[in-house]
Amino acid sequence: MSATTLKTLQNVFMAQSCPRNRHLDTQYRRDRCAPDMCNLLPTQVGKCAWTSISSMQLHHLAKYKSCTWNRKTVYCNAVSATSTTPMEKVDFRKLQNGSDIRGVAVAGVEGEPVNLTNLGTEAIAAAFAMWLLDRKKPDASRRLRVSIGHDSRISAQALQDAVSRGIASAGLDVIQYGLASTPAMFNSTLTVNEEFFCPVDGSIMITASHLPYNRNGFKFFTNGGGLGKADIKDILERATSIYDKIYVEGFENREKTDSAVKKVDYMSVYTSDLVKAVRRAAQDIEKPLEGFHIVVDAGNGAGGFFAATVLEPLGAITTGSQFLEPDGMFPNHIPNPEDKAAMKAITQAVLDNKADLGIIFDTDVDRSAAVDSTGSEFNRNRLIALMSAIVLEEHPGTTIVTDSVTSDGLTTFIEKKLGGKHHRFKRGYKNVIDEAIRLNSVGEESHLAIETSGHGALKENHWLDDGAYTMVKLLNKLASARASGTGVGSEVLTHLVEGLDEPAVAVELRLKIDQNHVDLKGGSFRDYGEAVLQHLESKIDGDPKLQKAPVNYEGVRVSGFGGWFLLRLSLHDPVLPLNIEAANSEDAVKLGLAVLGAVKEFSALDTSGLDKFVQRL
Numbered sequence: 168m169s170a171t172t173l174k175t176l177q178n179v180f181m182a183q184s185c186p187r188n189r190h191l192d193t194q195y196r197r198d199r200c201a202p203d204m205c206n207l208l209p210t211q212v213g214k215c216a217w218t219s220i221s222s223m224q225l226h227h228l229a230k231y232k233s234c235t236w237n238r239k240t241v242y243c244n245a246v247s248a249t250s251t252t253p254m255e256k257v258d259f260r261k262l263q264n265g266s267d268i269r270g271v272a273v274a275g276v277e278g279e280p281v282n283l284t285n286l287g288t289e290a291i292a293a294a295f296a297m298w299l300l301d302r303k304k305p306d307a308s309r310r311l312r313v314s315i316g317h318d319s320r321i322s323a324q325a326l327q328d329a330v331s332r333g334i335a336s337a338g339l340d341v342i343q344y345g346l347a348s349t350p351a352m353f354n355s356t357l358t359v360n361e362e363f364f365c366p367v368d369g370s371i372m373i374t375a376s377h378l379p380y381n382r383n384g385f386k387f388f389t390n391g392g393g394l395g396k397a398d399i400k401d402i403l404e405r406a407t408s409i410y411d412k413i414y415v416e417g418f419e420n421r422e423k424t425d426s427a428v429k430k431v432d433y434m435s436v437y438t439s440d441l442v443k444a445v446r447r448a449a450q451d452i453e454k455p456l457e458g459f460h461i462v463v464d465a466g467n468g469a470g471g472f473f474a475a476t477v478l479e480p481l482g483a484i485t486t487g488s489q490f491l492e493p494d495g496m497f498p499n500h501i502p503n504p505e506d507k508a509a510m511k512a513i514t515q516a517v518l519d520n521k522a523d524l525g526i527i528f529d530t531d532v533d534r535s536a537a538v539d540s541t542g543s544e545f546n547r548n549r550l551i552a553l554m555s556a557i558v559l560e561e562h563p564g565t566t567i568v569t570d571s572v573t574s575d576g577l578t579t580f581i582e583k584k585l586g587g588k589h590h591r592f593k594r595g596y597k598n599v600i601d602e603a604i605r606l607n608s609v610g611e612e613s614h615l616a617i618e619t620s621g622h623g624a625l626k627e628n629h630w631l632d633d634g635a636y637t638m639v640k641l642l643n644k645l646a647s648a649r650a651s652g653t654g655v656g657s658e659v660l661t662h663l664v665e666g667l668d669e670p671a672v673a674v675e676l677r678l679k680i681d682q683n684h685v686d687l688k689g690g691s692f693r694d695y696g697e698a699v700l701q702h703l704e705s706k707i708d709g710d711p712k713l714q715k716a717p718v719n720y721e722g723v724r725v726s727g728f729g730g731w732f733l734l735r736l737s738l739h740d741p742v743l744p745l746n747i748e749a750a751n752s753e754d755a756v757k758l759g760l761a762v763l764g765a766v767k768e769f770s771a772l773d774t775s776g777l778d779k780f781v782q783r784l
């Protein structure tokens with residue numbers, strides 16, 4: 168047995184030997200607990216008026232470390248997220264992943280050293296608090312407050328405690344939600360309910376979405392939505408300064424302070440809003456889903472709540488639902504609707520249980536997909552088509568904003584069958600949502616922003632990308648069709664996507680750029696990738712069988728041979744993803760050859776996947 172395997176097994180053992188905490192994590196599924204107070208963390212009261220990193224501020228930050236360092240966290244679910252030495256150097260810039268923060272939080276995977284330590288996390292949380300204080304001034308009645316939630320990852324508890332310390336150190340109130348979904352965290356900045364200390368001024372979700380068990384990260388929200396790339400860069404720069412200051416001053420001479428962290432069951436507020444939304448759509452019937460059999464697959468992520476606290480109160484039968492228990496080792500399948508094994512698992516569950524509908528979420532529930540009673544998936548283009556049909560019934564003629572890899576068939580469906588407008592934009596859920604918001608601001612009405620990955624956001628839901636709310640829209644349709652006597656079961660949904668032209672061949676190949684290759688001549692992979700795209704574009708211009716898309720926001724998109732391809736540069740990695748869709752293999756290969764002919768002279772580009780693809784005939 169290799170050392171890596173052994174370590175992984177040790178981690179599994181540690182995670183599995185913590186039943187108490189798993190029980191705590193799952194208890195919100197059925198028990199609504201009243202808000203309670205518990206003295207967990209030290210903090211510094213006041214000192215809120217920070218506008219930049221002054222030495223005074225850093226002094227305050229240094230103080231809080233004294234008491235935190237000697238404290239032992241009692242949560243056992245936390246596998247050593249801090250297995251590095253306390254003051255190991257951290258390159259905070261490397262933790263940025265677009266508008267999220269992502270890193271390795273658990274040791275044990277070869278070649279993936281921990282770079283998201285507890286202390287680094289504290290610095291990041293303190294930096295977020297400072298960022299928030301620069302934008303929102305606390306009034307006399309209360310301090311600013313920040314909610315913290317997490318998904319089912321094994322490093323969640325350790326990082327939650329570290330985030331809490333960082334926020335509290337800046338004099339802000341900390342409200343812990345425990346196991347939660349990403350959209351619920353954003354929602355907590357909008358909810359008005361003082362019993363639950365809402366609205367909060369800022370919110371932090373601890374998650375790395377569908378990534379492997381050893382990763383973790385953060386998403387940040389205010390009532391304006393998720394923070395953008397520039398904000399994350401700003402926070403990481405502040406975190407660097409905070410961390411460096413502590414690094415220089417050490418841990419000694421820090422005084423102990425006491426404060427309280429509040430814990431509330433906010434998910435009960437969030438889920439009761441989802442329940443109300445379905446009841447409203449069904450003419451206020453108490454159990455509008457009575458008799459419907461709906462199975463949920465949460466992939467052992469945070470989405471298990473949906474069966475017991477949304478579907479069951481609405482009257483649905485949920486037997487056969489699977490992987491609802493949080494388990495940060497994800498032993499069954501990756502919680503990700505884009506993952507083939509995950510979709511196969513929910514499809515099988517629907518068929519085995521003869522259910523009306525299957526619902527699947529990603530780890531932190533900002534993405535979702537569904538399966539109808541025949542086992543046909545509502546995923547990727549088909550989910551977008553379904554959501555477009557529902558939204559266009561409510562808002563005729565509205566613009567649907569999607570990411571760049573959506574199919575030509577989807578455009579035809581939205582524009583010809585549904586009478587809407589398809590605005591195909593860039594990859595990245597935040598890009599898609601921001602574009603929909605921008606269109607509305609310049610007078611073009613848009614009510615839906617949705618990615619093939621399963622991120623979907625509606626104007627009516629504050630542009631919050633919420634996988635659970637996306638599924639609520641489907642449930643609304645089921646419930647309202649039955650209430651009005653216009654349809655039964657998931658056929659209502661299947662019927663809505665009739666006429667969507669789906670390609671027989673749809674592939675995504677990833678062409679890697681070797682960053683150390685001499686052909687880069689010391690330049691960046693980004694410049695190299697752009698050069699590849701430019702060259703491809705000029706080649707296409709001279710080919711009468713191929714037509715460039717007249718409007719295109721990302722990469723090179725070309726129609727031809729009855730299909731299309733898109734070659735683009737990845738948002739974060741040295742990779743050029745290539746999507747090809749066509750009516751048959753022969754035409755798909757012709758499109759592949761057109762790309763290969765243009766890119767083969769770029770020797771730093773690994774085209775082996777494409778070579779293989781064009782040889783398949």
Ligand SMILES: [Zn+2]
Binds near residue numbers: 376377533
């Ligand atoms: Zn996610």
